[in-house]
Amino acid sequence: MEARNYPMNSPEQILKQYWNYDSFRPIQKEAILSVINGNDTLLLLPTGGGKSICFQVPVLMLEGVCIVVTPLIALMKDQVEQLKRRHIPAAAIHSGMNKHEIDIALDNCIHGSTRFLYVSPERLRTDLMKERAKQMKICLLAIDEAHCISAWGYDFRPSYLQIAEFRALLPEVPVMALTATATEEVRADIIDKLQMKTVRVYKQSFARDNLSYSAFVEENKAQKLLQILKRVPGTSIVYVKTRKRTKEIADWLNKQGISAENYHGGLSHKERNDRQSAWIGNKVRVVVATNAFGMGIDKPDVRSVVHFDLPENLEAYYQEAGRAGRDGHKAYAVALFVPLDLEELLDAVERKYPPFELLKRVYQALANYYKVPVGSGELSIHDFDLQHFCGTFGLPVSETHYSLKLLEEEGFLQLSESFFEPSKLMFLVDNRQLYDFQIRYPGLDSFIKVILRLYGGESFSEYVRINETEVGQHFYAPVQEVLNKLRFLQERDIIDYEPKRDKPQLTFLTPRFDAPTLPLQVVEIKKKRARDRKKAQAVIEYASSDNRCRTLMLLEYFNEFDASECGICDNCLKKKKERELATAALAKEISIDLKENGPHHPKQLRERFDHLPEKHFLRAVKLLLENEQIEYNEQGKLIWNKK
Template identity: 35%
Template sequence: MNVLTTLQQYWGYSGFRPMQEEIIQSVLAGRDVFAMLPTGAGKSLCYQVPAMNIEGITIVVSPLIALIEDQVQALNKRNIPAVSIHSGLDRLLLAQLMDEVADGRYKLVYVAPERLQSETFRELMIQLPVQFIAVDEAHCISQWGHDFRPAYRNIAEFRELFPRVPVLAITASATAAVQEDICKQLKLHQPQTFTQSVIRPNLSYHIDYTENKPVALTEALVTAGGSSIVYCKTRKRTVECMQMVKDRTGLPAYHYHAGMRKMEKDFAYHQWLEKTDAVMTATTAFGMGIDKPDVRLVLHYDLPTSIEQYYQEVGRAGRDGEAARGQLFYHTTDINYLLDLPEIQFPPISQVKAVYQHLSDYLGIHLHTGNEQVFAFDITEFVTRFKLDMVTTVSSIKILEREGFMEWNENAQTQYTIRFTTDRDTINYLEKNYKTLYPVVETLLRHYGSIYNFETAVPIFKVAKALNIDKTILEDRLWQLQDLGVLEYKPAIVGSYMLWLHNRIPFPYLNLNEPAIRKMKAALSRQVQEMADFIQNEETCRNRLLSVYFGQEDVADCGQCDNCQKHRSEEVHTNASINNTLLEVLKREAPLPLSDLLQQLRHIHREQVIQALRTLVADGKVRHEGGIISF
């Protein structure tokens, strides 16, 4: 089957987007490939299509479990056999899935990079016909990237188990230095490189200083003319902004962050997806895998930490090719916080080691034990018990994660599993003497035949519905059956969990890669400074700034961004005309808050209005006190 036939049969598309087919053909020819395609350019097809044209198994390494599950679900709906292997699976279920992979039931096996550290996983995979490895979000492997994740460094070692298998490294954003580092770290062999321009002609960038973000947010959303995404830095802020949007605009608004249950996130996402004017206020958890082509506005209420992050997030607007807008609001305090981030995210090594010790004690992990065990983890209870600072603790855990000690999932929903441990005589006895418990046993055995031989994942809500009882009642009866020795029941861990990736190390032998951590801190310092410079540049076309930053050829001014509009405004508005316009507004409406004045004169660049106001105040023609303008 040729690749176009595959595309038409499984995805229903009549043709490829730019560079997709060339990338796919290079992979099928056995070449290592590096590809950088903008958000919305169809990166996933670059490895999904060849996977369906290659005999054997394709391994896809992807950074987020939620994204992995979404892609697997979408592929399964297209009758493409795919499976995800992640930390939420118990050992027996993992073994079952791997047996199914070995039997040829799946073409694509999605894994998080941490899974590649597991000796068990490696031993299982080396027995299988792995023919292609795809590395999604490949910038995560580079310490110079905006989302460095050391677990990605395991890919090169894992790849050595399959030396003749082609590797595709693909990302939406990487500077020239990051591209070179990706190829080096993955040990790509003479890779063929495909790089699309970062310029999106239909997307304009606008960065505005404001002293009143709520007012600016409201105005931007009301005039957006379609669906919007508002990015916030904290979970609390997403809720606040959602309520603000509802109260001030009447637009349908939803919020999304990693702390929500999957059911809540799915509801918010699908409501937003189905409407043409809905607003999603979200943290960066709402990002990869978002597929809504008609987003007209992506607005940053808080600052991204790097130009790469900003570019990726803004890129979720206008995927249908129609005009779209990226808007960012900032204040001086935002810039100061951004520049302080390196000190916040990289606390002293001594504090990181102390957090490791406290974690081990909190989770009840004894020396030389704990490898690949999963534990429920409540961060609030943890910092309270050990009298720790929340921000320092979270930063320390993130460092320990990057160093490969553990994997922290802040909102997990693992499988409920059950295995019968009794004989038929006992079940017959239950039927006669335990009238409330026996229906549970009968239903489980009727619907899940494997449950008598090994641990089996069971959809608890579905079983409760079949029995016409509440889930809590079902769980209580399962605990009773376990107490009677009839079965083993393992409930899901709902909420935060931690996967411990090694045996606990004695404190004197706990070593962190301090040189690497210092480099990461220095890399973050550069990233935030570059982001601050990008925000505060009020002269150069935003497209030109982005093109130069990503190491591509200089381009012509876009004529659409805030800086290009400023230059046009300067040609139209002389100082005298701005002064006169400002005085006319004040004569009509003074006293007037500065934010309202700037809003009324938004067709003139903000700095020009401020300069005109300063001149008028100096000349004694107007007064400016406490943010209020008057005569």
């Protein structure tokens, strides 16, 4: 395509203005110019490589709004907040919002100044989104975590397959797909499923020169963890599989004198936020977490990431381990395991795929739990408590958990860990109508004035976040009285008030099916189980290898075959040590030979050791010369140095 005209500045000027960086990292600018020139673009950058800038900078050089598709609410909200802090108008539409809020967000993309709209892939197939998109001036469709579109990937989501249908509404709008982890099969799948045309692929090597990978068989993993943390100063992430274990290990580390906090999706928003902030601010050295931790967190000085439990696949391992050493300084990624852990990886794959009858039973129980009739309930959102749900229907907790995950993968529902959505309100009447209401209800006049004084006139045009405790302090009333007054105003359609939420959410993504005829893709599920077994086997091979360079193993997994050994992983260091010992032993033999048999020309000496590879011989001679144990005489022969 021909280069587009864009309204302002160069990529470097945009980068300096909004991010205060002077230059781009490798391949960032090339990807940015590809978008500017209207090309579909596939970008593969390792974790922490600066993917977001690659679609944010070109959008700020173009006119219109960028629709960003991302699967995680927490990541969505974090990106929007970051953009707003840089004074870039951005919004998100997610399951924590009501219809009125969604309406306003979409209107602002059509008529307002919003530059970035973050949505989940499920949102794209709604009639509302499709109709409003036709009215927007869209300059780019950015697909984050693009590997989710491929069944060959490690985090496949059927909802991503619907992006191509939405894209058909925007035939002239370029697409940028971004991911940190994608094999050759996944890359080809992304291009195919997104129907990418004139596609430009930009890929940075998955090699991390500063990151030392290790894997240790350890019967006492806790003691090995302690040893690592004592040897490697600085902040650390320790990944484990269960919420219970996060607390057990964090408590144990604190008893050993190492400050630690645990983190998982079941904590309240305040707990998660406080613990994350303490760790980022270096008030706590170690965070012990499930894989719920790390996405969207940019802490460059993490010195070690330790996997106390092995992950399910190398994609997840690479992404999590890659959170170490983003500042370019030496860092360590360590996996700890016992032989039983390797067997457990394959057993875990089987547990992930419960019997189809149980899937249907769980789906039916959900429909009963929320009283959702057949054919209705699409995109309805509900608070979800797994323990209460299982107790109500006599379902086994672990098997139900995996059943829900599989139903999610099949595209029937979406589960989110508990996330915090602050209280918010918006006035549904104009100034004149509100004034009339205050005259009719003088007892509420001062309360309404407090709301307006605290949250301003914006509350007439959009939802504003409120804090009931803060309102109470200014109104000199307990929180319960504030809540009563807010509900009173809501009942009379003066405001729309949404209390805060901090619970896991379950969303029905489709109209409810009749459970016995639930359209499960049985053949595809069986294929995915086979792929998951293959991925688990790759983790087993990676962990149990004691002679191959670990960086090379990871690179080959991601189809990079032209790299050299890293020299800093545990296996490379072990080989280096073995080589040094062998060289020292050979050097001793050569030294004794020269001492006992007199001077030799280098060629003659080589012949005496022709049973050994030449490079080993030369290495030993070089060592002896450097240590001045042998030297050349005037005839050019090697002699033993008596000194």
